[in-house]
Amino acid sequence: MKKTLSKFFLIFFALFQFETIADEKNYHKELITDWSRIFPDQNRNAAGPKFFKYIIDKKITYKDFKEFNKLYCAVSGSLIDPDSEPNFLYANESKTKEKICGNYYKCCIPCSCDIMKYSEVEKMKHKFLDGLKEFYVFTIKNPCNKKDFPSRVNKDYFCNGKKINNDQVYNLNGRIVIGLLHKGRKCKKDDIDFVKNHQVTGRFCELRNNTPLENLEAGMGDIFIKLAR
Amino acid sequence: MKFFIIFFLLISINNLRAEFFEDLSKIIDDNNKRLSYGISVSDVDLDGNYEFIVTGFGYPNLALSFKNGKLKNINQQDIFSDPFRRTIGVAACDIDRDGFEEIYFLNTDTYSGVKRYSDRLIDIKDNNYFDLFELENNRKNLNLTAGRSVVCVDRKGNGKYGIYVANYGGPTRFYEIESDEIKDNAVDLNLDNVTGGRAVVSGHILTDRSDIFAANERGANYLFKNKNGKFEDVAFEYRVDDVIQNGRGTALSDIYYRGRLDILSGNWLGYHRAYVLKDDQFKDIGNKKFDKPSRIRTIISADFDNDGFDEVFMNNIAEPNRLFKIKENGKFEEIKLNTGMEADGYGTGAAVADIDNDGILELLVARGESKEQSLTLYKAKVNKHSKYLRIKPINKFGAPARGATVTLLTNQRKHSKTIDAGSGYLCQMEPVAHYGIRKNEKDFKVEIKWTNGKKNLIEINSLNQTVTIKQK
Numbered sequence: 001m002k003k004t005l006s007k008f009f010l011i012f013f014a015l016f017q018f019e020t021i022a023d024e025k026n027y028h029k030e031l032i033t034d035w036s037r038i039f040p041d042q043n044r045n046a047a048g049p050k051f052f053k054y055i056i057d058k059k060i061t062y063k064d065f066k067e068f069n070k071l072y073c074a075v076s077g078s079l080i081d082p083d084s085e086p087n088f089l090y091a092n093e094s095k096t097k098e099k100i101c102g103n104y105y106k107c108c109i110p111c112s113c114d115i116m117k118y119s120e121v122e123k124m125k126h127k128f129l130d131g132l133k134e135f136y137v138f139t140i141k142n143p144c145n146k147k148d149f150p151s152r153v154n155k156d157y158f159c160n161g162k163k164i165n166n167d168q169v170y171n172l173n174g175r176i177v178i179g180l181l182h183k184g185r186k187c188k189k190d191d192i193d194f195v196k197n198h199q200v201t202g203r204f205c206e207l208r209n210n211t212p213l214e215n216l217e218a219g220m221g222d223i224f225i226k227l228a229r
Numbered sequence: 230m231k232f233f234i235i236f237f238l239l240i241s242i243n244n245l246r247a248e249f250f251e252d253l254s255k256i257i258d259d260n261n262k263r264l265s266y267g268i269s270v271s272d273v274d275l276d277g278n279y280e281f282i283v284t285g286f287g288y289p290n291l292a293l294s295f296k297n298g299k300l301k302n303i304n305q306q307d308i309f310s311d312p313f314r315r316t317i318g319v320a321a322c323d324i325d326r327d328g329f330e331e332i333y334f335l336n337t338d339t340y341s342g343v344k345r346y347s348d349r350l351i352d353i354k355d356n357n358y359f360d361l362f363e364l365e366n367n368r369k370n371l372n373l374t375a376g377r378s379v380v381c382v383d384r385k386g387n388g389k390y391g392i393y394v395a396n397y398g399g400p401t402r403f404y405e406i407e408s409d410e411i412k413d414n415a416v417d418l419n420l421d422n423v424t425g426g427r428a429v430v431s432g433h434i435l436t437d438r439s440d441i442f443a444a445n446e447r448g449a450n451y452l453f454k455n456k457n458g459k460f461e462d463v464a465f466e467y468r469v470d471d472v473i474q475n476g477r478g479t480a481l482s483d484i485y486y487r488g489r490l491d492i493l494s495g496n497w498l499g500y501h502r503a504y505v506l507k508d509d510q511f512k513d514i515g516n517k518k519f520d521k522p523s524r525i526r527t528i529i530s531a532d533f534d535n536d537g538f539d540e541v542f543m544n545n546i547a548e549p550n551r552l553f554k555i556k557e558n559g560k561f562e563e564i565k566l567n568t569g570m571e572a573d574g575y576g577t578g579a580a581v582a583d584i585d586n587d588g589i590l591e592l593l594v595a596r597g598e599s600k601e602q603s604l605t606l607y608k609a610k611v612n613k614h615s616k617y618l619r620i621k622p623i624n625k626f627g628a629p630a631r632g633a634t635v636t637l638l639t640n641q642r643k644h645s646k647t648i649d650a651g652s653g654y655l656c657q658m659e660p661v662a663h664y665g666i667r668k669n670e671k672d673f674k675v676e677i678k679w680t681n682g683k684k685n686l687i688e689i690n691s692l693n694q695t696v697t698i699k700q701k
Binding site for chain 1: 449465470471472473474500513517520555648
């Protein structure tokens with residue numbers, strides 16, 4: 001009994017004395033530190049693809065990859081606070097046109113609507129430090145032929161002439177990857193009901209996605225829409 | 230029962246140890262509530278002792294001198310106290326090579342852009358202060374842009390200091406005296422950038438001459454590399470640009486105890502940085518506790534408790550202050566504060582000096598901004614067996630060699646400190662390298678790297694003294 005008690009107090013005291021300083025990786029800080037490397041001209045408008053490319057090119061684990069991809073908005077190119085909550089939503093898969101559900105980390109709610117309407121998801125494979133993984137990504141079609149390419153977006157980030165600029169963004173089957181759909185999977189009926197009845201992905205998005213582009217006022221989405229439509 | 234007694238005894242010992250500072254604020258004479266900002270340390274009355282120069286925002290600027298156990302304001306001249314202007318930044322250095330440190334008071338009556346009242350540059354003649362900017366031939370070069378911090382830069386290493394004025398919403402100024410006239414040479418020196426200037430330090434950061442690091446808001450930081458007296462911004466190349474954070478307080482510190490000055494940079498509600506140079510790039514090695522975002526203002530690196538390891542004091546506004554000890558290999562260990570925490574303090578600036586000449590640093594904290602508060606003064610509770618060594622380099626003209634680097638060489642460390650030219654936020658520390666001495670430390674030597682890059686090595690035969698070293 002005496003021994004147990006002394007052990008207990010010694011352990012308790014050690015914990016009390018030495019607060020553990022577990023220095024976990026700070027993904028948000030790393031993106032902030034490298035921001036000027038990712039956006040040398042400081043224009044991050046609709047530049048989610050730049051973030052994705054920067055992250056996928058890193059020598060990291062799949063966990064790191066997922067964590068980094070929670071911290072920027074694939075639509076606007078904004079950084080997202082580390083504690084932000086995602087929206088559960090769906091987008092159509094390019095090949096099958098099936099609805100794929102998952103979590104999307106956004107800077108503001110209009111972006112959830114825009115990504116549902118103007119992007120498609122594709123399955124992608126990549127070899128990380130801890131092995132080959134498969135996941136769903138949001139993609140947009142090649143915008144480089146557009147005559148009305150949005151002026152506030154740095155075209156050089158996306159395009160090399162009329163082709164996708166593979167040095168700057170990730171080209172997946174002729175489409176540009178703009179971000180990661182977290183925990184992506186084929187939607188079930190309940191999932192679709194949830195998305196359609198949610199106050200953002202349902203009601204708000206229905207309103208936004210039926211509003212003419214010239215009348216859209218909220219968010220950076222109008223720039224993205226011009227790029228992705 | 231015995232275990233309980235030991236257990237609670239250990240907890241009590243731990244709590245006793247946690248009290249790092251003692252509060253000496255009661256020794257400040259007439260310590261009324263006011264809006265104070267930057268603090269500098271200089272010898273304003275040429276008596277051989279340093280004073281704390283405390284700025285007032287619509288309140289008098291003070292020169293606090295330690296006399297008879299009290300910190301008393303010894304200034305009685307209106308041009309110095311200047312209560313109708315709103316002074317926030319301050320730095321002192323000898324710009325005309327006469328041995329007296331002229332005092333630059335940066336006044337700001339607007340947040341950004343054009344301001345109404347200019348700054349003051351205080352000189353002395355026959356014991357009377359006067360403002361160099363009020364002389365007729367200097368009136369064309371007034372700084373009428375809002376600003377924050379100022380730093381002294383001996384860019385040519387010849388003892389003739391210039392003053393870098395970190396303006397906000399207008400071009401940076403770099404004032405020097407040429408033919409008895411104050412000139413702004415910022416354009417010729419590649420320093421005339423427009424940004425949200427906040428904090429600035431100068432010293433041997435990259436070269437053997439005075440380089441400049443400026444922490445900015447709403448724009449990239451600058452790291453100006455000295456190239457034969459002119460400057461080139463290399464912040465991006467050296468990875469200290471930190472574009473999307475808002476700089477606030479900065480200081481030079483030998484974070485690895487390796488004989489070179491690295492950079493601490495506190496960001497307003499952003500990640501604080503502990504930049505150490507490795508392979509021609511700065512790497513941020515601050516741990517999660519250190520870099521935790523806060524409402525930071527001044528940041529100070531100094532050995533408060535004379536144990537031979539520097540502490541980093543983070544002065545936050547309307548948020549508790551924080552203190553870290555820099556252990557070997559750049560490990561930041563938080564020291565819990567009770568005294569000095571100032572959870573309800575509106576900290577605006579802070580400076581250190583051994584104002585009472587007892588070998589222990591005092592920390593004076595200025596408070597104000599949106600709430601009038603009194604000054605606070607702290608001193609670490611120091612082990613009575615602790616020892617210290619203070620090195621005071623004086624340049625050829627008899628002035629503090631601000632921007633010089635002192636390196637203590639012993640059997641245990643190679644520890645550099647800057648002779649502060651301006652640091653923290655709006656502030657400037659005493660121009661002395663203060664070292665506490667570690668356990669079992671011996672073989673003391675000191676190397677001075679002057680602002681011209683030349684070095685002197687001095688043997689130290691006894692401790693617990695201030696060694697004044699004159700440049701030859």
